[in-house]
Amino acid sequence: MTEIRAKAQAHLVPHFTRGDAWQRDDLLIIDRGEGCYVADTGGDEYLDGLSGLFCTNLGHGRSDLTAVAAKQMDRLAFSPNWSSAHPSSIEASALIASVAPADLNRVFFVNSGSEAVESALKFARCYHLANGAPDRQKVIARRWAYHGTTLGALAVTAIPNFRDPYEPMLGGFVRHVDNTLGCSGHSGPAAELPCVAAVEQAILAEGPETVAMVIAEPVQNGRGALVPPDGYWQELRRICDTYGVLLCADEVINSFGRLGHWFGSERFGVVPDMITFAKGVTSAYVPLGGLIVRDPLVERVWDSPASMFVHGATFGGHPVATAVAVANMTAMRDELVFDGVLANEERLIGGLRALMESHNCVSDVRGAGFFCAVELTRDRAAGVGLTDSEFAELLPGGVLERFVREARVLVRPDSRGAAMLAVAPPLVADASVIDDLLARVDQVLDRVGGWLRVST
Numbered sequence: 423m424t425e426i427r428a429k430a431q432a433h434l435v436p437h438f439t440r441g442d443a444w445q446r447d448d449l450l451i452i453d454r455g456e457g458c459y460v461a462d463t464g465g466d467e468y469l470d471g472l473s474g475l476f477c478t479n480l481g482h483g484r485s486d487l488t489a490v491a492a493k494q495m496d497r498l499a500f501s502p503n504w505s506s507a508h509p510s511s512i513e514a515s516a517l518i519a520s521v522a523p524a525d526l527n528r529v530f531f532v533n534s535g536s537e538a539v540e541s542a543l544k545f546a547r548c549y550h551l552a553n554g555a556p557d558r559q560k561v562i563a564r565r566w567a568y569h570g571t572t573l574g575a576l577a578v579t580a581i582p583n584f585r586d587p588y589e590p591m592l593g594g595f596v597r598h599v600d601n602t603l604g605c606s607g608h609s610g611p612a613a614e615l616p617c618v619a620a621v622e623q624a625i626l627a628e629g630p631e632t633v634a635m636v637i638a639e640p641v642q643n644g645r646g647a648l649v650p651p652d653g654y655w656q657e658l659r660r661i662c663d664t665y666g667v668l669l670c671a672d673e674v675i676n677s678f679g680r681l682g683h684w685f686g687s688e689r690f691g692v693v694p695d696m697i698t699f700a701k702g703v704t705s706a707y708v709p710l711g712g713l714i715v716r717d718p719l720v721e722r723v724w725d726s727p728a729s730m731f732v733h734g735a736t737f738g739g740h741p742v743a744t745a746v747a748v749a750n751m752t753a754m755r756d757e758l759v760f761d762g763v764l765a766n767e768e769r770l771i772g773g774l775r776a777l778m779e780s781h782n783c784v785s786d787v788r789g790a791g792f793f794c795a796v797e798l799t800r801d802r803a804a805g806v807g808l809t810d811s812e813f814a815e816l817l818p819g820g821v822l823e824r825f826v827r828e829a830r831v832l833v834r835p836d837s838r839g840a841a842m843l844a845v846a847p848p849l850v851a852d853a854s855v856i857d858d859l860l861a862r863v864d865q866v867l868d869r870v871g872g873w874l875r876v877s878t
């Protein structure tokens with residue numbers, strides 16, 4: 423255990439992790455997983471309350487998926503999707519098209535969510551060029567949204583400390599507008615919501631003839647599982663149609679059952695022009711991402727003088743990844759996994775809300791499907807928030823992480839815009855796993871409450 427930890431600390435560069443946190447003696451090393459649980463190299467078991475990173479949708483240890491991967495490697499380990507194709511990517515694209523909304527029938531495969539977002543940005547550009555509208559270069563995205571880390575995806579991401587070091591490289595083609603957080607208490611028609619007006623005003627302020635695309639997650643992860651008000655997505659659709667702007671739903675988290683449907687867009691009854699996906703498409707057994715586009719848009723690009731979508735990646739639609747995607751989706755369908763999510767979502771979200779009642783350090787619980795956020799405060803009853811120094815001690819890499827670890831639950835302490843816990847178990851979590859998850863979150867909240875009392 424010590425030896426492998428020392429090797430990690432000497433050689434492995436972590437993602438979004440402070441150097442001092444990485445050098446701690448108790449660095450967590452996860453070694454194996456089964457169902458909704460994983461274990462570290464010391465044998466301690468943890469409930470995977472974040473599905474890895476919102477991606478182990480079918481849970482761990484599915485030997486049917488590993489068998490499909492091995493079989494595909496034996497048959498054809500690799501062949502590209504450039505000028506030729508192979509059966510795995512063809513079957514995966516057809517299966518995805520069959521469950522995607524309306525005429526979203528064309529699938530462009532990549533390897534990650536960031537690449538999927540890059541692909542959407544580039545496709546929007548190629549489409550507008552094909553339409554003779556070269557000035558349409560700007561993108562509207564929302565505050566606190568996370569859309570990935572590659573430079574294009576980072577440009578649409580609105581999390582200041584992820585952007586700050588790279589700001590000069592981000593091109594200045596994105597306008598960020600309010601997300602739906604402030605709209606949750608509003609009544610009345612969706613068209614009058616300030617978060618809807620913000621999108622339209624941004625398009626008008628930039629000049630509609632310069633705007634290429636609006637990108638948004640159906641339920642936004644950054645700032646904590648922001649569920650849109652009724653009619654919000656219909657309004658985004660109306661606005662985009664009015665001004666000739668493409669609407670892209672970033673469903674890297676929201677798709678493949680996270681909200682109890684193949685796509686979050688289905689839950690909110692909207693047909694976007696493009697959908698980005700990754701993560702759950704293979705339940706994270708192998709990396710795969712992609713962009714789904716409506717038929718006429720692809721045809722428009724192919725019929726233009728450029729005659730191609732000018733973009734590509736060696737491993738986009740890798741035979742093994744796409745074979746696993748087919749097996750994963752087939753299992754999701756045959757095992758009625760989404761019915762389980764819809765049947766149990768109230769147990770999860772209602773259970774978290776019940777914890778809010780018993781813990782004065784919780785200011786809000788939000789979410790849909792198996793995708794929730796628990797927002798923390800100092801004293802909900804008195805309406806007193808965390809002080810800056812309490813916030814800094816809790817997050818990131820602070821005491822909240824220790825409390826989570828002690829409760830043996832992998833939920834994510836999140837400091838982006840507020841102190842929060844992200845909770846998103848594998849979709850195969852049944853009532854007993856959810857009850858176990860709630861008990862462990864209860865333990866974390868007990869510890870937070872106790873810590874706040876002592877720090878008074």
Ligand SMILES: Cc1ncc(COP(=O)(O)O)c(C=O)c1O
Nearest residue numbers: 534535536568569570672674675
């Ligand atoms: C909505 C959204 N878009 C894009 C990404 C980037 O995906 P990846 O980390 O696979 O590049 C993420 C990652 O969490 C995401 O949540």
